[in-house]
Amino acid sequence: xxxxxxxxxxxxxxxxxxxxxxxxxxxxxxxxxxxxxxxxxxxxxxxxxxxxxxxxxxxxxxxxxxxxxxxxxxxxxxxxxxxxxxxxxxxxxxxxxxxxxxxxxxxxxxxxxxxxxxxxxxxxxxxxxxxxxxxxxxxxxxxxxxxxxxxxxxxxxxxxxxxxxxxxxxxxxxxxxxxxxxxxxxxxxxxxxxxxxxxxxxxxxxxxxxxxxxxxxxxxxxxxxxxxxxxxxxxxxxxxxxxxxxxxxxxxxxxxx
Amino acid sequence: xxxxxxxxxxxxxxxxxxxxxxxxxxxxxxxxxxxxxxxxxxxxxxxxxxxxxxxxxxxxxxxxxxxxxxxxxxxxxxxxxxxxxxxxxxxxxxxxxxxxxxxxxxxxxxxxxxxxxxxxxxxxxxxxxxxxxxxxxxxxxxxxxxxxxxxxxxxxxxxxxxxxxxxxxxxxxxxxxxxxxxxxxxxxxxxxxxxxxxxxxxxxxxxxxxxxxxxxxxxxxxxxxxxxxxxxxxxxxxxxxxxxxxxxxxxxxxx
Numbered sequence: 001x002x003x004x005x006x007x008x009x010x011x012x013x014x015x016x017x018x019x020x021x022x023x024x025x026x027x028x029x030x031x032x033x034x035x036x037x038x039x040x041x042x043x044x045x046x047x048x049x050x051x052x053x054x055x056x057x058x059x060x061x062x063x064x065x066x067x068x069x070x071x072x073x074x075x076x077x078x079x080x081x082x083x084x085x086x087x088x089x090x091x092x093x094x095x096x097x098x099x100x101x102x103x104x105x106x107x108x109x110x111x112x113x114x115x116x117x118x119x120x121x122x123x124x125x126x127x128x129x130x131x132x133x134x135x136x137x138x139x140x141x142x143x144x145x146x147x148x149x150x151x152x153x154x155x156x157x158x159x160x161x162x163x164x165x166x167x168x169x170x171x172x173x174x175x176x177x178x179x180x181x182x183x184x185x186x187x188x189x190x191x192x193x194x195x196x197x198x199x200x201x202x203x204x205x206x207x208x209x210x211x212x213x214x215x216x217x218x219x220x221x222x223x224x225x226x227x228x229x230x231x232x233x234x235x236x237x238x239x240x241x242x243x244x245x246x247x248x249x250x251x252x253x254x255x256x257x
Numbered sequence: 258x259x260x261x262x263x264x265x266x267x268x269x270x271x272x273x274x275x276x277x278x279x280x281x282x283x284x285x286x287x288x289x290x291x292x293x294x295x296x297x298x299x300x301x302x303x304x305x306x307x308x309x310x311x312x313x314x315x316x317x318x319x320x321x322x323x324x325x326x327x328x329x330x331x332x333x334x335x336x337x338x339x340x341x342x343x344x345x346x347x348x349x350x351x352x353x354x355x356x357x358x359x360x361x362x363x364x365x366x367x368x369x370x371x372x373x374x375x376x377x378x379x380x381x382x383x384x385x386x387x388x389x390x391x392x393x394x395x396x397x398x399x400x401x402x403x404x405x406x407x408x409x410x411x412x413x414x415x416x417x418x419x420x421x422x423x424x425x426x427x428x429x430x431x432x433x434x435x436x437x438x439x440x441x442x443x444x445x446x447x448x449x450x451x452x453x454x455x456x457x458x459x460x461x462x463x464x465x466x467x468x469x470x471x472x473x474x475x476x477x478x479x480x481x482x483x484x485x486x487x488x489x490x491x492x493x494x495x496x497x498x499x500x501x502x503x504x505x506x507x508x509x510x511x512x
Contacts, residue, residue, distance in 0.1 A: 145340065147336045147338060147340045148340050148342065150305070150334060150336070150340075151334055151340055151353070151401070152353065152354075153328050154328055154332055154333075154411075155328075155332075155333075155354035155357045155358060155405065156328055156330030156357055156358055157357045161357055165342075165353065165356070166342065169342070169345075170342075170344075172344070245385075246343050246386075246387065247343070247344075
């Protein structure tokens, strides 16, 4: 029963909010262009679903490419930072410091560098999604217990073997944690990319809907982004369970909460 | 295995800390030697030095007649915490040293299964560590230390985190394993009775800086059962060690 309750309570809250919203916009004085009713948004979504799905795929493409690039660069860079003391000293403080730069502000620069289109979108996505993966890789790789290394080292393990057999698998849960943060940030990155440097994607839909005061379409677009974010996050969860079957059980079970 | 005049200093904020001072120790092949001592007497450091994991500040370590200057592989180590790799199933945990040394994995697998069978873990090969109890994990760690058939077994308070009953059981299993395989064993503990029960020789270490205070041969027949702990001979050995601790002021006589 408790398992069901986990879903029932938030769902009931959500339905309640939607009902009040619907009622408020039907009875109240709020004009449709300020806050359209949920039913109106749903109708608009359905009417334009072909367009929304098509544009969503563009956004999804940029999100996944930017995220993939973040993993491909973030994890090896984390490894390098942990492996080489000199490299770490030279680069790590700057990487941390670089986070003070508002990343969205760099988007117009990327437009100049990479031009209008997919490449700019992907690079902006990468810029925003990459940092959590790097940090989680560094933290995970550095946190291996000394005795776990001792056991392998006493058996004669080389540095490479220590890395492959102990440090890296030990770091995977942390890396997955970073990837889950990163994948939701990647959606934001793709959207910023579309605001600045693209002629397609949900970002473009939002801009033109805003220009036309088409608030129903605006909300329909936001809903599509929510769906993309949730689906990607859940996919990461599934992937994590497949890759780390031993780790899930560390978490307190929902029954005990 | 032989340690010659081994000293170890650590640099700390309050100046150098002398952990070990001129410790010399020789263990014959197939001998079971325990080291008992108070906490902070450097016995864990001694084990890390013996394994080649930590370099001594002075002195030398010899294994099989050759001086070693780093990890040499021909050794199995067990720590107080089982330190199993959570991402590896039981069998793969046991196999790790064989994998590192590039041994024939088919043969290693057979040996790993035999070892697990010997400690009563047959059928648990594909469990993950989190599915095991503390005693079972420590048994897996013990199998892992033996899978590559090392000449030397180094154990640092391996049963210190277990409950008393499990600990007694593990002592008996370790004795049986040792009688079957006759490894050279260096066993570190703070339990006097554990040391007397298991060892051919008990080395008593004094508090910081760690020095060898006494070396006591335990001349009791094997296999020794837990009932042995009630015999007068056993009591005499235990008293002898205890009186050493008392003479250093670590235990108050009569209090």
